[in-house]
Amino acid sequence: MSEQETQKVLTPETSVEAPKTKSKEDRLRQDRPSLGDWLELRLGWWGFVRKNLDEPMPAGVGWWQTLGNLLLTLMVFQFTTGIALAIYYSAGPETAHASVKFINEGVQFWGINWGLAVRGLHVYGSAAIVVATVLHIIRVFYWGSYKKPRELTWVLGVFIFFVILGLSFTGYLLPWDQKAYWATVVGTNMAKDVPVLGTAIQQMLLGGPEVGAATLSRFYALHVMVLPAALIVLMGLHLYLVRKHHIAGPVVPQKGKPKPFYPDQLYKDAWVVLGGVAIIIWLAVVYPPGLEGVADPTGVDFTPKPEWYYLGLYELLKIMPKELKIVGTVVIPGVISLGMILLPWLDRSKSRHPAMRPGIIIAGTFIILMIGFMTMKGVLEGGGGHEESESTEISSPEASV
Ligand code: HEM
16 A cells, blocks of 8 residues: 555544444445554554644745754753753752752763763753743744744743743752852842732742741742743643644745745754754763852852843943842843733834834843843853942842741
């Protein structure tokens, strides 16, 4: 039987309403299918794969559209390395640091330090996910792909972005070293500035008056259960909508018929995924992640330094006068977040072309450049300085109480 005929037989419809002209072979195949056919009739897996390979790509779609699948692959990597780490990690103030030290030094076989390698992949994987997400957002923003009918695809994406930031914030505390401890003190102190609910939010995050055992348990539960579960649901819905509305073509439609996803776009995706994964492996091998001394709540001479992707916000807080601190901690991040969620409705232009929506493009470009500039400034200055951060009352241990 030809492949085409097999496909015909294996659709759910043909299995329910069998055509009267069916050959003996077809009937036999349906009455006593092979295990593969039986499964296919129930799962429709190959049909699903085929449908995705045939997904039409408008002319002009290319390298920029590879970022979504890069993100998907990085997420799968992140879940895998995370599960491997969870096998050895122990979340408790007495055990967390020692267990990460063991991961760094003790999980060795066949002459390879697997623990350190997997931890490196997880650490650099998380940074790569933030970079790829930001690039994906920027590409969707300039292409105006958030417009009708893709408003909800965008809104779900914004929530995915928040969950990703939450995952990296909660994950940062888990090694329970000085760096982790003080970055969390700094971060959770910002919550206090939220009007009315600030102290309650901070207490809820900390599980007590300061960063301690309860905070570590909460962050661990958030990091390995709550946020990943939310991410899986949001990603599933996001991808469903991406397929439902198909991918938007270039802002200026290009001549040519849509092409199926396979082979051209799939090969482009594969190159970008291979490149991304190769960079992560290289970083993990050449710059394996370190571990500082165990968290010491009494140590007053430690310079807190958040992860690089929070440095923009951290720099902003350093330059804000004390009386305007709330602008840096709550107003600016709040306005940007709300603006992102409402973007499809704030942008009233019917056209996706950047020239036809100058207000949104100028505002968006300004914000992107400012965040980029502040982050770069923070990276070049090597993170937060103790004196400056004291002036913002966010780094001293007293401030955590
Ligand atoms: C785990 C994170 C994410 C995954 C796995 C993911 C996956 C994808 C994929 C596979 C596509 C189609 C290919 C492409 O355009 O690159 C896509 C498109 C899209 N994504 Fe995401 N995405 C994620 C995060 C986000 C975020 C953070 C936003 C926005 C804030 C977003 C908004 C969109 C929109 C609006 C489209 C439709 C683009 C178009 O039709 O041209 N996504 N996403």
